[in-house]
Amino acid sequence: MIFLLFLLFVVFQIMAGAQESPTYPMNVSLISVYSLTISDKLAEGVWFTNETGYKVNIQYPLLSGSSDNNATWNYNATDDKTEYWIYVSGSVLVDICNGAKDNLCSNPDCAGVDNEEIVIGNVTWNSTTTNDASYPSILSSIPMVKGYDNTNKIFNIGSDTYVYLRYWLDIPPAYPAYNYSTIYKIQAVLAGETCV
Amino acid sequence: MLLLLVKPVMATEGLGIGPAKLEIDVSPTEEHLVYIFLFNPSDQDSDVNLSVYCANCVQDFKILGYALGKVNYSVDFIEVIPSSLLVEKNTSVFEGEYIVVSIRMPLFIKKELRFSGNRSIFYHTLISSIDDFDIRVVAETGKIMKISVVSYIKINVRKNIVYTLITISLIILFVVIIFLAKSKKPKSRKRRR
Numbered sequence: 001m002i003f004l005l006f007l008l009f010v011v012f013q014i015m016a017g018a019q020e021s022p023t024y025p026m027n028v029s030l031i032s033v034y035s036l037t038i039s040d041k042l043a044e045g046v047w048f049t050n051e052t053g054y055k056v057n058i059q060y061p062l063l064s065g066s067s068d069n070n071a072t073w074n075y076n077a078t079d080d081k082t083e084y085w086i087y088v089s090g091s092v093l094v095d096i097c098n099g100a101k102d103n104l105c106s107n108p109d110c111a112g113v114d115n116e117e118i119v120i121g122n123v124t125w126n127s128t129t130t131n132d133a134s135y136p137s138i139l140s141s142i143p144m145v146k147g148y149d150n151t152n153k154i155f156n157i158g159s160d161t162y163v164y165l166r167y168w169l170d171i172p173p174a175y176p177a178y179n180y181s182t183i184y185k186i187q188a189v190l191a192g193e194t195c196v
Numbered sequence: 197m198l199l200l201l202v203k204p205v206m207a208t209e210g211l212g213i214g215p216a217k218l219e220i221d222v223s224p225t226e227e228h229l230v231y232i233f234l235f236n237p238s239d240q241d242s243d244v245n246l247s248v249y250c251a252n253c254v255q256d257f258k259i260l261g262y263a264l265g266k267v268n269y270s271v272d273f274i275e276v277i278p279s280s281l282l283v284e285k286n287t288s289v290f291e292g293e294y295i296v297v298s299i300r301m302p303l304f305i306k307k308e309l310r311f312s313g314n315r316s317i318f319y320h321t322l323i324s325s326i327d328d329f330d331i332r333v334v335a336e337t338g339k340i341m342k343i344s345v346v347s348y349i350k351i352n353v354r355k356n357i358v359y360t361l362i363t364i365s366l367i368i369l370f371v372v373i374i375f376l377a378k379s380k381k382p383k384s385r386k387r388r389r
Contacts, residue, residue, distance in 0.1 A: 033289050035212025035237050036343055043209040045340030087207070089237065092216050101342070185342040187334075190216045193348060196249045196332050 034090025034159075036188040041073040041083035046123075046184055048072070048169040061177040062169070068138060071167040080133035084165040086186060088157045094188045095155050096163060097148040097195035098125055101185060104169070106178035118180055120144050122170045127154050131164040138168055148187055148195035156191050210238030211337050213345040214289060220349065223356035224303045224323050232347050234335055235292030236283040242337040244283050246276045246295060251330035257309055269327070270306040274299050276333060283337075297333060299351065303362060322363065328352050 053060035054070035057077050062069050073083035088094055100120045107115040124141035142152045144167075154163055169180070187195045212235040222228050236242045253269040277296045287293075304320040305327060329351040336344035 031215035032217060033212060033214030033235075034216055034345065035210060035235065036345055037207045037210035037238050038338075038341060038343055040208050043207070043338065043341050087210075090212070090216075181340075183340060183342060185344070187344045187346065189346045190348060193346070194251070196251070196334060196346070 032090070032092045032190075034088065034092050034094050034188065034190075036094075036096075036186070037087040037089070038186065039083055039085045042085065042165070045181060046071045046084070046167045047179065047181060048167070059179065061179060062171050063177055064171055064175050065173040067170040069169045069171065071169075074166045074168075075133065081131045082136065082164050082166050084167070085131070086163045086165070088159065088161050088163065088188065090159050093156045093158055093191035095153040095191050095193070095195075096157060097150060097153050097185075097187045097189070098142075098144065098165075099148040099185045099187075099195075100144050100146055101183040102146065104180040104182050106176070106180055108181075116176055116178055116180070118169075118172065118175060120146055120182065122172065123167060124169075125165060125167045127163050127165050129161060129163060131162070136164055136166040138166070141166075141168060144184075148185065150194050153195070157188075207238045208240045209242065209338050209341065209343055210236055211242055211244065211283065211335060211343060211345050212237055212289065212292070213335055213347050214292075215347060217348040218350070219352065220299075221352045221354045222299055222301045223354045224301050224359045226301055226356070228299045228301070230297040230299065230349060231294050232297060232333055233289070233292040233294050234281075234283050235287040235289050236285055237287070239285050241285050242283045243280065244335050244337045245280045246278070247334050247336070248274050248276055248297075249332045249334060250274075251332060253329070265309055265311040268308040268310065269329075270308070271329065271331070272306070273302050274329075274331060295333075295335075297331075297349065301351075301353065303359065322366075323353055323359075 047059045048062060048069045049059045049072045050062055050069060054074060055077060057072055059072045076083050086096060102110060103120045104118040105115055110117060121143040123144040125144060126136040126141040128135040157163060189195050214233055220228060234244060250271045253271060255267050256263040257265045257267045275298045277298060281293055283293050303323060305323045306318065306320055308316050308318050310316040331349040331351060333347045334344050336342055
């Protein structure tokens with residue numbers, strides 16, 4: 001028993017000494033860094049418009065049952081290029097995940113009894129590193145998900161690269177002609193890692 | 197070199213992070229401080245929220261190869277300070293804001309065992325070297341369009357003298373308790389003829 005008490009005394013003495021905090025000084029020039037920047041139009045959110053609106057970059061209410069509605073700045077009226085882009089910069093390769101916080105809603109925060117909600121999978125997106133009237137294309141576009149889509153990441157983006165995006169929305173039949181929106185999310189992670 | 201790689205851009209939302217990945221050894225009962233820096237290559241200030249995720253803290257609870265539930269490791273011993281901050285516009289990697297990740301590695305780790313029927317029990321176990329942690333520190337900014345960057349911290353739990361002594365103490369304590377319990381057992385009476 002005496003030995004045990006002595007041992008415990010020694011342990012707690014050492015524990016008291018071990019509370020000091022070793023820190024890790026960091027030499028910035030030796031470590032990996034990256035950054036993500038998005039275009040002004042993307043920062044304003046993704047808002048969809050009808051057949052007339054996308055040609056003049058103005059948001060108009062969507063028709064019930066309409067499909068492939070463009071986001072307002074999918075095609076800039078002056079040059080047919082998308083105004084939605086992500087710029088990656090840094091010393092490492094990154095993967096980019098897309099996603100949304102929630103379904104599309106007609107009211108802010110999906111609040112109110114008159115709120116209409118559309119499943120987020122009705123939004124599709126696509127990305128390329130070239131930007132013209134044809135690309136990014138609606139062909140093989142990817143359904144948006146809640147949270148982050150780790151299956152359809154934009155892989156291995158190197159430094160000083162622009163990733164261009166376009167978005168489309170299908171309005172199911174019997175949904176009123178409102179402006180539907182949600183909070184979209186973009187995350188950059190080290191290449192090969194999962195988004196959280 | 198990094199100044200050449202990380203370029204500022206004319207845009208309203210932007211966020212950078214470093215180091216993107218690091219691995220550290222931490223011993224039980226010790227506190228380690230890890231510094232991560234955030235910078236903002238865009239031309240507007242960014243309000244940044246920080247959070248911590250553990251990538252490997254939910255594991256299957258198996259007996260004889262059968263999964264009976266999930267074990268969730270608590271990482272409340274990891275804290276990001278501050279939890280939110282303003283990162284000024286047009287900052288390079290050398291002008292960024294530092295955040296501190298405080299890791300106070302406990303000797304005993306809290307775990308929650310969840311069974312399939314939403315029943316759960318909490319318990320503590322002595323931490324061991326198999327309890328390594330894959331931690332992600334997520335920095336997020338933006339209102340309508342959220343953008344986030346992630347730093348990965350791999351924490352390897354390393355045994356130290358405190359851990360070894362406490363383990364020995366617990367084993368001795370266990371042996372002593374058993375010995376005392378046995379020695380206090382009432383002796384059976386012999387029958388008189």
